[in-house]
Amino acid sequence: MRTLKITITGRKVTLKDHFKNLATKKLSRFEKIFDENADAHVVVTLERNRQTVEITIRDKGMIYRAEATDYEMNDALDQVISALGRQIRKNKTRLDKQIHSAALDQFVEDTSTEAEPEESIAEEEYRIVRTKHFPIKPLSVDEAILQMNLLGHQFYMFRNGATGEINVVYQRKNGDYGLLEPDVD
Numbered sequence: 001m002r003t004l005k006i007t008i009t010g011r012k013v014t015l016k017d018h019f020k021n022l023a024t025k026k027l028s029r030f031e032k033i034f035d036e037n038a039d040a041h042v043v044v045t046l047e048r049n050r051q052t053v054e055i056t057i058r059d060k061g062m063i064y065r066a067e068a069t070d071y072e073m074n075d076a077l078d079q080v081i082s083a084l085g086r087q088i089r090k091n092k093t094r095l096d097k098q099i100h101s102a103a104l105d106q107f108v109e110d111t112s113t114e115a116e117p118e119e120s121i122a123e124e125e126y127r128i129v130r131t132k133h134f135p136i137k138p139l140s141v142d143e144a145i146l147q148m149n150l151l152g153h154q155f156y157m158f159r160n161g162a163t164g165e166i167n168v169v170y171q172r173k174n175g176d177y178g179l180l181e182p183d184v185d
Helices: 016-030 073-088 103-116 141-153
Strands: 004-011 039-047 051-061 062-070 154-158 166-172 177-180
Touching: 004 103, 004 154, 016 039, 016 073, 051 073, 062 073, 062 177
Parallel strands: 004 039
Antiparallel strands: 039 051, 051 062, 154 166, 166 177
16 A cells, blocks of 8 residues: 655644644545655645645656645645646646556546536647747846846746856745755756
């Protein structure tokens, strides 16, 4: 029997055992799909009486991530689990080669009957409608954020002057900024 390695973290909130057990139980739906080396990280954050639940599952270099915010952490958890299920169902044919195919077929069949009737599971083609080429000059992270803001974009790719690596800065939903750096592993 495969078991998904699950890490549950609370930020600005103390998590009760009931929530941890519920999260583990709900994530167990995904166990048969992923490898035994897969791990799931659940992060619950409390801000202004709203609970944000973020789940990230890593398996064979692929990252599956969903986040939801609600007044009740259990409701946010339900929304995140549902979103992860939708992502997996929607991208089933593309994921077939990366994750356990037979388990994926069964998961899609099981969750399709649970899905809301108006929910569409139709496959979408990835369409690239525009390609941009631009010079990448070395910048500091602060300069890259300034450039992103001047352009009015939500992300900006640049060469980090300190490391020489290609990085991406982006604006998060809460207004803060994030930095994407390549991992040497």
